Amino acid sequence: MTDVPTHDSGGAHAATGWAPPLPLFLLQPVLARVVRRVASRYPELLERLGPVRGARFLIDPRGLPFTLLLKPDPDALLLRACPRGRPPAHDALIAGRFLDLLELVDAAEDGDALFFSRELTITGDTEAVVTLRNALDNVEGSVAATVAGMFGPPGRAALAALRRAARRGTPEAQP
Amino acid sequence: MIRPELVCPAGTPAGLRTAVEAGADTVYCGFQNATNARNFPGLNFTPQEMERAVGHAHDRGTKVLLALNTFPPAGKFDLWRDAAALGAEMGVDAFIVADIGVADHIAREHPGARLHLSVQAAASSPEAIRYYCREFGVKRVVLPRILTVPEIEALAAEIPCEIETFIFGNHGLMVEGRCSLTNYVTGLSTNMDGVCSPAADVHYDRDTEGTMTTRLRDVTIDRFGCAETAGYPTICKGRYHAPHREDGYYAFEEPVSLNLAKLLPSLMGAGVHAFKIEGRQRSRAYVRKVVGAFRRAVDDVMAGETPALDDLVALTEGRKQTEGAFKTKKWR
Amino acid sequence: MSRKLTLGPIPFHWPAETKRDFYARIADEAPVDEVYLGEVICSKRAPFFERAYAAVADRLERGGKRVILSSLSEVMTKRERQMMAGLCEVDDREIEINNNSGLLHVSGRTHRIGPMMNVYNERTLAVLHVRGATHFALPVEMPGHAVARIGQAAAAAGAGLEVQVFGRASLAVSARCYHARAHGRTKDNCQFVCEDDPDGMPLTTLAGEPFLRINGIQTLSQSCVNLLGDLDDVAASGVTHYRLVPQDTDMLAVVGVFRDVLDGRATGAEGAARMDALDIAAPFSNGFWHARPGAHHVRTAR
Numbered sequence: 189m190t191d192v193p194t195h196d197s198g199g200a201h202a203a204t205g206w207a208p209p210l211p212l213f214l215l216q217p218v219l220a221r222v223v224r225r226v227a228s229r230y231p232e233l234l235e236r237l238g239p240v241r242g243a244r245f246l247i248d249p250r251g252l253p254f255t256l257l258l259k260p261d262p263d264a265l266l267l268r269a270c271p272r273g274r275p276p277a278h279d280a281l282i283a284g285r286f287l288d289l290l291e292l293v294d295a296a297e298d299g300d301a302l303f304f305s306r307e308l309t310i311t312g313d314t315e316a317v318v319t320l321r322n323a324l325d326n327v328e329g330s331v332a333a334t335v336a337g338m339f340g341p342p343g344r345a346a347l348a349a350l351r352r353a354a355r356r357g358t359p360e361a362q363p
Numbered sequence: 364m365i366r367p368e369l370v371c372p373a374g375t376p377a378g379l380r381t382a383v384e385a386g387a388d389t390v391y392c393g394f395q396n397a398t399n400a401r402n403f404p405g406l407n408f409t410p411q412e413m414e415r416a417v418g419h420a421h422d423r424g425t426k427v428l429l430a431l432n433t434f435p436p437a438g439k440f441d442l443w444r445d446a447a448a449l450g451a452e453m454g455v456d457a458f459i460v461a462d463i464g465v466a467d468h469i470a471r472e473h474p475g476a477r478l479h480l481s482v483q484a485a486a487s488s489p490e491a492i493r494y495y496c497r498e499f500g501v502k503r504v505v506l507p508r509i510l511t512v513p514e515i516e517a518l519a520a521e522i523p524c525e526i527e528t529f530i531f532g533n534h535g536l537m538v539e540g541r542c543s544l545t546n547y548v549t550g551l552s553t554n555m556d557g558v559c560s561p562a563a564d565v566h567y568d569r570d571t572e573g574t575m576t577t578r579l580r581d582v583t584i585d586r587f588g589c590a591e592t593a594g595y596p597t598i599c600k601g602r603y604h605a606p607h608r609e610d611g612y613y614a615f616e617e618p619v620s621l622n623l624a625k626l627l628p629s630l631m632g633a634g635v636h637a638f639k640i641e642g643r644q645r646s647r648a649y650v651r652k653v654v655g656a657f658r659r660a661v662d663d664v665m666a667g668e669t670p671a672l673d674d675l676v677a678l679t680e681g682r683k684q685t686e687g688a689f690k691t692k693k694w695r
Numbered sequence: 696m697s698r699k700l701t702l703g704p705i706p707f708h709w710p711a712e713t714k715r716d717f718y719a720r721i722a723d724e725a726p727v728d729e730v731y732l733g734e735v736i737c738s739k740r741a742p743f744f745e746r747a748y749a750a751v752a753d754r755l756e757r758g759g760k761r762v763i764l765s766s767l768s769e770v771m772t773k774r775e776r777q778m779m780a781g782l783c784e785v786d787d788r789e790i791e792i793n794n795n796s797g798l799l800h801v802s803g804r805t806h807r808i809g810p811m812m813n814v815y816n817e818r819t820l821a822v823l824h825v826r827g828a829t830h831f832a833l834p835v836e837m838p839g840h841a842v843a844r845i846g847q848a849a850a851a852a853g854a855g856l857e858v859q860v861f862g863r864a865s866l867a868v869s870a871r872c873y874h875a876r877a878h879g880r881t882k883d884n885c886q887f888v889c890e891d892d893p894d895g896m897p898l899t900t901l902a903g904e905p906f907l908r909i910n911g912i913q914t915l916s917q918s919c920v921n922l923l924g925d926l927d928d929v930a931a932s933g934v935t936h937y938r939l940v941p942q943d944t945d946m947l948a949v950v951g952v953f954r955d956v957l958d959g960r961a962t963g964a965e966g967a968a969r970m971d972a973l974d975i976a977a978p979f980s981n982g983f984w985h986a987r988p989g990a991h992h993v994r995t996a997r
Contacts, residue, residue, distance in 0.1 A: 236375075236405050291648075295377070298649040301678045304593050304618070311569060315404050315562035322405030325646045326375035434815040436837070437844035464818030487771045487870075490779070490796035497799070498822075509771065509870035537867040537914070538769065541811060543836040544866050547916055547989035550982065552836055555815060576901075580988065583902040599867070603898040603906065605877045611901045614873055614909065688870065695871050695882040 212254055215269045222335050223258070223267035229334055234262050236323035243316035246270070246278035248309075249286035260320070280312035287351060292321070294330045364631050366665055367638050370428070370527060371654045374401065374643040376412045381647040383425045386658030390420060391428040391459060392643065393557075397439075398446040399430040400461075400483060401643045402557030410449050417453045426456040430643075431469075432481035434462045434540070434554040444468060451476055459505070460484070461540050466499040479503040479527070483540035483554075489521035496524050503527055505639060507539060508621060509688045509695075512629050519634035528630060530623040531653055532641025533680065534687055536599050536616045544598040548579050565596045577601070586611070594618020594680045620679035621687050624657070624672045628664050630689075649678050698930065698957045699728040700950065701857065703810075703940040704735045704765045706865070706910055708889045711744050717941070718751045722758035725947050726954040729936070730755050733765035733782075735793055735809075737872070737911045738775045739885070741767075752788065761789070768793040768811040768868055769912060791832070802826045810834055810859065810938075811868070815841070817848035830855035832938060835864045835920065838986035839928055846933020855935045860922040861949055862940025863895065863908060863915040863977065864989060873909045882912075894943035894976070916989065918980035923966050924995040925984055926956060944975050 227234055234241060237260055244266075247256040257276050259266035270276050282289070284307055291297035292308075299321050302308035310317050324331070336347035371387035373379035382390045393399025395407040408416060413429075420427045429450040435443045443465050450458060451473040458476055460466045461483035469476050482505040486492045495501040503525035506515065519526055537544070542559075546552040549564045566578040573589030577596045584601035587593050594600045600618050602611040621641070623630065630638070638661065640653055653675060660670035676684055688695065702721060705714060721730060732748055732755075734741040752762040770779050782790055783800035792801060793809035807830040814820055814831050823831070831854060833842060842858060849856040874896060875885035889896075895908030895915050908915040919942065922929055929937070937957065939949060952969045955961035961969070970979070982991030 238404070240404065292646075295647040298646045298652075298678055300595075300645055300680075301649065304680055305677075306575075306587070306589070306591070306593055309567075309569065309575075311567050313563075314565040314567065318403065318562040319405035321646070322375065322403065322644075326377045326405075328377045328380070434813055435818075436841040437816045437848070438841055440816050440818055462813070462815065462819060463822050464816050464820075467822045468818060484795070486795060487769075488776055488794075488796040490776065490799040491770070491794065494795060494799040494802075498802075498826075507870070536871060537869050540813060541768075542867040543834070543864070543983075543989065544914065546836045546983065547864070547866050550986065550988040550991075554813065554834075554836070555841075582904070582906060583900040586901050601900075603900060604903075605896055605898055605909070607877055612877075614877065614898050615869070615871075615914075692883065693881050 212269045212271060215254075219256070219267040219269060220265075222338065223260075223265045225338050226331055226335065227260070227262065227265055230327050230331070233323050233327050234260055236326055237319055240313075240316040240319045243280060243313055243320075244276075244278040245316065245320060246275055246281045247289065248281060248283035249289050250283060252286050278312065280314070280316045281310070282317060283309040290332055290351070293324055294332055295325045295327070364665070365634070365636055367631055367635060367661060368426075368527075369654070369657055369661055370637050370639040372532075372640055372643040372645065372650060373416070374406045374645070376408065376416050378643075378647050378650055379416045380419060381650045382654050383420055383423050385651050385654035387425055387654055389426040389428060389456070389637070391430055391639075392416065393430040394446050394449070396442060396446070397433055397555065397557045398435075398443050400432050400481075400553070400557045400559075401430070402433075403644055404562060406644060413449070414453050417455060421454070428457045428459050428479060429455040430459045430481070431465055432459050432461045432483045433557045434483075435465065436555045440464065440468075444472075447473060447476075457502070463499075466495065466501070470499040477502050479505060480524075481505055481540070482507055482529070485538045485540045487538075489518055492518075492522045492524065496522065503636065505529075508535060509538075511692060512626060512633050512689055515630070515635065515689075516633035525636035526634065527637035527639050528623075528635050528689075529621060529641055530627070530630070530638040530657065531675065532621055532645075533595070534616065534619055534621040534685060542599075545579075548582050548598065560595070560597045567596075592618065592683070600680075617683065618680045619683040619685045622675060622679065622684035623686055623689055624660060624670070624675070626686060626689055627660055627670060631664060645678075652678060697935050699855075699936045700726070700954055700957060701729040701936050701938045702727045702731065702946075702950070703859070703862065703938045704731045704733050705941045706736055706863075706913060706915070707893055707895065707941075707943070708737070708740050708743075708887065708911065709893055710890065711747060713893070714744055715747060715751065717946070718755060720947060721950075722751075722754045722760065725950040727760060727939070727950055729761040729763060731763045731765045731791055733767075733791075735765050735768050735811075736868075736913050737889075738767055738769075738772065738778060739882070740887070740889075740911075741778065763789040763791050763807060765791040765809060766793045766797050768809070769870065770794040770796045771870065798823075798826070805829055807855075808832065810857075811865070814845070817845055820845060820848050820854070821852070824852045824854055828854070830857065830936070832857040832859075832936075835859050836983045836989060839925070839932060839984045840986065842929075842934065842984075843932040849935075850933050856933055857936035857938050858922070858929055858934045859920055859938045859940055860926070860929065861938075861953065862920055862942050863918070864920050864980075864983065865913055866907070866916055866989075867914040869912045869914070872912050873914070874911050877909065916980065917977060918990050918992075919975055919977040920981065920983070921970060921979035922981050922984055923953065923956060923970055924963055925981055926963070928995075929984075945973055948973055
């Protein structure tokens with residue numbers, strides 16, 4: 189990323205070696221597999237990202253106990269769970285209800301509409317976010333289902349559980 | 364009554380397939396460069412994608428319009444020339460043009476090609492439209508969103524080409540193709556570069572109370588309280604102070620979307636040939652819902668039934684909709 | 696190459712008396728070569744000065760100026776269409792077309808193309824030239840490098856090429872009147888409230904920065920285009936005509952500065968100092984010429 193200010197909120201803390209809770213720690217290798225799988229299953233996604241492939245996106249699914257750091261760089265793919273309250277250095281932040289974000293990923297929900305209604309929050313590198321949104325929108329089929337499918341029936345159950353957890357975490361969310 | 368063509372946005376190959384599936388008669392799209400007015404990051408088609416998309420659409424009886432609706436600055440005309448050549452080779456059904464030079468080029472170099480006059484050409488009178496028809500053989504005009512239905516009906520009688528009107532989406536206020544507001548702030552031109560409020564220059568700042576400030580480069584466009592609905596970060600949708608206004612106000616227009624669902628029968632009666640849905644920058648979710656809703660509405664009207672209109676307000680800017688200038692001149 | 700100084704049409708709704716006085720002084724005292732006359736922004740304003748134009752034009756011509764009649768930039772209503780058609784019948788003076796509806800009428804006859812007409816490239820220039828256009832005022836947002844390219848085409852065609860070198864930039868026009876809107880009115884019952892703002896109604900951002908000027912249906916820049924420091928580049932690009940757009944300031948002094956620098960009687964630095972001394976209530980900008988944000992001012996080494 190050139191000529192784009194880096195949003196380093198809490199970057200210093202992220203490097204201090206604060207130990208994440210166990211479940212987060214267990215999540216990391218799974219997330220690493222997930223992002224590799226998505227990248228190989230949908231090559232057009234990374235292609236369409238073009239110059240913003242090096243951007244670091246902090247995804248904040250409100251209601252979940254962690255945030256996600258995504259760097260869709262084909263040479264150094266990164267998807268990592270991060271403890272809440274200690275955001276790592278990132279270029280752009282995307283925050284919204286988990287279910288909304290999941291639907292955005294699957295192009296089942298309109299990002300502009302969520303943004304107009306203020307249910308989706310964006311800060312930092314707007315161009316990177318817009319590019320990511322447009323690239324995701326060009327993916328047909330369900331990324332979430334692909335990911336769940338990686339883990340067979342337990343994976344699909346986990347996706348369902350995540351959705352349930354998200355609903356519990358955000359009482360206003362409608363199923 | 365003419366059966367109107369439903370002309371739908373396609374920002375990406377997947378978006379195009381979604382629009383076709385949702386019932387579009389025609390889709391419009393552009394290449395990944397300044398030759399079209401939605402030159403946004405991550406959007407639009409590579410030549411290979413375009414070729415496949417045209418094939419996909421044609422296999423299903425859907426037409427494809429290629430948007431070449433920007434103005435080539437001197438020295439860069441080749442980009443538009445090449446895009447036109449690609450489009451002709453792929454067999455797009457029409458070119459949407461705004462620039463006189465581009466129109467002339469296509470009319471001469473691709474004599475069989477069909478030309479549509481973009482809203483960016485700002486042809487808002489019978490004389491202007493007739494000029495483009497006479498000189499370049501334009502077959503259809505996309506009307507600016509500034510005419511009432513009776514005015515459109517009167518216009519239809521005075522021009523030798525088809526009429527396309529917007530029925531849903533972004534409600535642009537400035538005369539299109541005549542706006543340099545973005546260039547004034549960012550150095551990128553809507554006319555020459557195909558961008559309006561380029562994302563790279565848009566910044567959203569949030570304070571601790573949840574107030575969101577929208578900036579285009581160093582210019583504050585608007586501020587939204589945490590419960591307020593937002594709009595596109597464009598200068599013409601911003602709030603400003605003026606001497607006679609106590610508070611910041613929408614000097615040009617509130618964030619609002621055009622929705623002419625209820626006017627479809629009268630527009631069809633006025634002689635409109637094609638209905639255009641704005642939003643190549645929107646998602647497939649938007650395309651699916653909006654195209655689907657208008658597909659059913661148009662079919663209902665053609666069948667002599669009162670259209671059952673889905674509520675599309677959730678997809679509108681600021682979650683507000685308007686019939687704009689189409690309903691009343693008071694809008695001006 | 697000729698370096699003609701022109702005075703563009705007055706964009707603002709100045710009282711008739713003010714306009715008359717303004718043009719009287721221009722006719723008698725201002726060393727401009729050409730003056731564009733006409734209401735370009737709002738057809739509703741036109742009747743206030745319509746009958747004065749003949750006398751004003753005569754006086755300007757007696758003062759040695761060439762007079763060109765400018766058309767409206769927005770043509771939609773019946774009345775606007777009639778105004779355009781009427782202007783296109785004028786045969787004793789040159790006319791400047793500012794809306795594409797005029798092109799239908801003037802094809803095959805000599806005419807000028809105004810700055811709202813989107814002549815961005817050589818091909819557009821050529822198409823219009825073969826249909827009778829002999830002079831092209833370029834869009835205010837045209838960067839210098841593109842002007843230079845189009846300049847070659849204009850020179851080859853023997854056409855005049857004009858660039859705005861002074862005045863607020865016209866950034867947008869609309870079907871809606873924003874002056875009326877600011878006062879809770881519509882265009883139809885505007886009561887000519889735009890007359891209260893001879894230099895446009897200032898719009899300030901919510902952060903308190905002056906940003907734009909509203910002039911009826913037109914949106915102008917807060918900054919004032921000033922290419923005084925770029926005149927050598929402008930000339931080298933093949934520009935033959937240098938347009939000053941009137942605003943509520945000492946336009947005679949502005950004309951004097953540009954004349955002196957264009958004719959080599961003053962250096963750019965002297966000219967710049969004289970412009971600064973005019974204390975114009977707007978920052979200068981030349982960003983568009985330098986392919987930068989239009990509001991920017993790029994210092995040019997001289």
